[in-house]
Amino acid sequence: MDSYSPAEVTARTGFTIDTLRYYERIGLLRDVHRTTGGRRRFTEDDLRFLHLLRCLRDTEMPIAEMLRYVELLREGDDTQAERLAVLQDHETRVAEQIDRLRGHQEHIRTKIALYGAALEQPVPEPAEDLARV
Amino acid sequence: MDSYSPAEVTARTGFTIDTLRYYERIGLLRDVHRTTGGRRRFTEDDLRFLHLLRCLRDTEMPIAEMLRYVELLREGDDTQAERLAVLQDHETRVAEQIDRLRGHQEHIRTKIALYGAALEQPVPEPAEDLARV
DNA sequence: GCTTGACCTGGAGCGCGCTCCAGGTGGGAG
DNA sequence: CTCCCACCTGGAGCGCGCTCCAGGTCAAGC
Numbered sequence: 001m002d003s004y005s006p007a008e009v010t011a012r013t014g015f016t017i018d019t020l021r022y023y024e025r026i027g028l029l030r031d032v033h034r035t036t037g038g039r040r041r042f043t044e045d046d047l048r049f050l051h052l053l054r055c056l057r058d059t060e061m062p063i064a065e066m067l068r069y070v071e072l073l074r075e076g077d078d079t080q081a082e083r084l085a086v087l088q089d090h091e092t093r094v095a096e097q098i099d100r101l102r103g104h105q106e107h108i109r110t111k112i113a114l115y116g117a118a119l120e121q122p123v124p125e126p127a128e129d130l131a132r133v
Numbered sequence: 134m135d136s137y138s139p140a141e142v143t144a145r146t147g148f149t150i151d152t153l154r155y156y157e158r159i160g161l162l163r164d165v166h167r168t169t170g171g172r173r174r175f176t177e178d179d180l181r182f183l184h185l186l187r188c189l190r191d192t193e194m195p196i197a198e199m200l201r202y203v204e205l206l207r208e209g210d211d212t213q214a215e216r217l218a219v220l221q222d223h224e225t226r227v228a229e230q231i232d233r234l235r236g237h238q239e240h241i242r243t244k245i246a247l248y249g250a251a252l253e254q255p256v257p258e259p260a261e262d263l264a265r266v
Numbered sequence: 267g268c269t270t271g272a273c274c275t276g277g278a279g280c281g282c283g284c285t286c287c288a289g290g291t292g293g294g295a296g
Numbered sequence: 297c298t299c300c301c302a303c304c305t306g307g308a309g310c311g312c313g314c315t316c317c318a319g320g321t322c323a324a325g326c
Contacts, residue, residue, distance in 0.1 A: 287309090
């Protein structure tokens with residue numbers, strides 16, 4: 001079968017089993033198959049969807065927005081434009097986030113360079129200045 | 134005077150006054166000056182330090198690690214190497230973070246492109262597939 | 267001198283996103 | 297058949313980083 005136990009899914013997606021159950025509880029995962037005994041079986045599609053969730057979570061999309069996305073999915077094909085908009089808005093935020101991070105990275109590197117200089121010739125650079133950049 | 138009221142600092146750093154008080158409470162800000170009446174007055178150095186804090190927070194440094202950094206600062210000049218190490222470790226994480234974000238951004242863009250294609254010629258691309266990337 | 271609004275303190279509360287727990291069940295290995 | 301471990305449910309708890317509140321004080325402007 002191309003179906004996966006919770007343990008296999010945790011291995012492949014990095015979500016803990018508790019997180020998978022949580023996502024199902026709040027409606028982020030829907031219609032997860034069960035064995036007759038009630039154990040979850042995840043499909044290939046579930047896995048793909050979980051990879052998308054991981055991508056969105058790792059880029060700081062709030063769960064509420066992911067919920068909105070799955071709600072749109074559930075409503076069918078005529079919500080495609082809205083889903084696209086959700087993703088585009090998010091992509092914009094991710095791009096901004098990357099830019100901001102790069103700026104901050106620059107700042108940190110500057111500070112690192114100052115420390116490097118101070119450690120090489122310790123006397124002339126008053127250490128107090130290091131708190132000032 | 135080159136000293137600033139809480140309101141001026143919130144305007145210049147983006148921290149709320151509650152956050153400033155919180156940072157002082159937990160020891161992240163130390164020795165903030167007061168007027169005789171007990172109101173805070175922030176110095177130029179405080180501002181510079183707050184900008185560093187903002188940079189570290191925005192790049193996801195946990196507060197516990199920023200506390201370690203200020204503790205090292207407090208301990209004096211012979212902790213410079215350790216402070217440098219803290220910053221270098223962090224810079225590495227920031228770089229990784231940027232790389233990961235770029236990967237995820239690529240994924241999102243791919244998905245956006247799929248939606249774009251589906252919306253332009255709606256028939257041949259089954260909408261269900263959109264959940265699969 | 268009075269008003270008014272920014273500011274003070276200590277402490278409680280909150281929102282997010284999980285994470286853990288108790289107590290019980292399913293099902294493959296030996 | 298038995299064992300044992302992965303899995304189940306509902307619900308409580310947690311860690312982080314603030315954020316808000318009550319009840320009071322300071323000080324600039326009129």
